[in-house]
Amino acid sequence: MSIRTLKVGMLGCGNVGSGVAQLLSEHADDLAARVGARLELAAVGVRDLARARAHVDPAILTDDLESLVNREDLDLIIEVMGGVEPARSLLLAAMANGKSVVTANKTLLAEDGIALYDAAEKFGVDLYYEASVAGAIPLLRPVRESMAGDQIERILGIVNGTTNYILTRMDEAGTSFADALKEATDLGYAEADPTADIEGFDAAAKAAILAGLAFHSRVTALDVYREGISHITADDVASAKAMDHVVKLLAIAELTADDRVSVRVHPALLPRNHPLAAVREAYNAVFVEARAAGELMFYGRGAGGIPTASAVLGDLVAVARHRVFGGLGSRESDYAARQIATIGEATTRYHIRLDVADLPGVLAAVAQAFAHNGVSIQTVRQEGHGNEAELVVVTHSAIESALAATVSQLRSMDIVRNVASVIRVEGGNR
């Protein structure tokens, strides 16, 4: 029996695009059996026609991306080119032309997902984007579909492989940040300009997408408090180690007590026995806490051409099946319309390293600064260095604004030579 063919157009053909082309050709028969139609890669839009593309017939390459998304014969569009424009205009045009789309574009979804969701709704097409967060790990569909009957309360994740590799090397080999970044670059994890990874922009885009889905509200990258790891030193990592913790760059999205959304990306100390502490090198993992399900963890490769292509193909099969059998996948919903809480309202624990004069009354004065701002101290560790000492203070849970006031008071005190670092602590008793 002959089955129909669905024609696929792809925008972009870098690492992920080549992986998609490879899997589409290697598994063509299996995919046809699973979809109920053959999937034919019929057009690939690229900026530079001269560059050779593995697994792609040069005859289907084009640099006319606008014409590609307007082609009547294409049924489905994959977008793996990245960036906000022209990806946004091209996807909007594709959807207006009745094509379902699969995208891996976290930057676009985090900046202007609303425009895409609205277009999918208006034109009655699918918009799938599993590969945009945590690469190969099935995460968005579980959150959007499998957990649609539950109440998600918190998401805590490692969603950037480059920074996790750097922090792993700093923890395991005592490497400096600069040397670990160089290793990550040499291994091809970090880009030539690593800013998006090391300053947390990549993780913040992913946090926005996750928070919007989990809390049924509109969340953009601008709503995410963001701090990267470029200021984390070997001393910070050693200090974490001394209390049996590791430093990780975490993406956190949670509901506040008054039902608003707190969403942030920053380095944090995690107890070494926390499941996320065991996530090494460039792997990603996301911990989801829901009222009925309890704690769930998703783990795997968050980057790389072939692993990420697996997520793109999974989406492609889903949207292609809808073309064959009818219907559409589940939608995003923003019915809850929750407000976003500011970082000043976030509540967490803190690890603070201070260089102080080693004199009578110094510890009492430092403790007084915390007490004055309503921040309760959990532990204090001191190491003397002649007339100077390093104090490491770990607090109980406190509101961010109170901690900021404490730090500012500490900085104004003569006996405090330097506030060497302030890092949040997550994952333990609050």
Ligand code: HSE
């Ligand atoms: N640059 C990202 C990372 C992969 O290092 O995890 C793509 O999101």
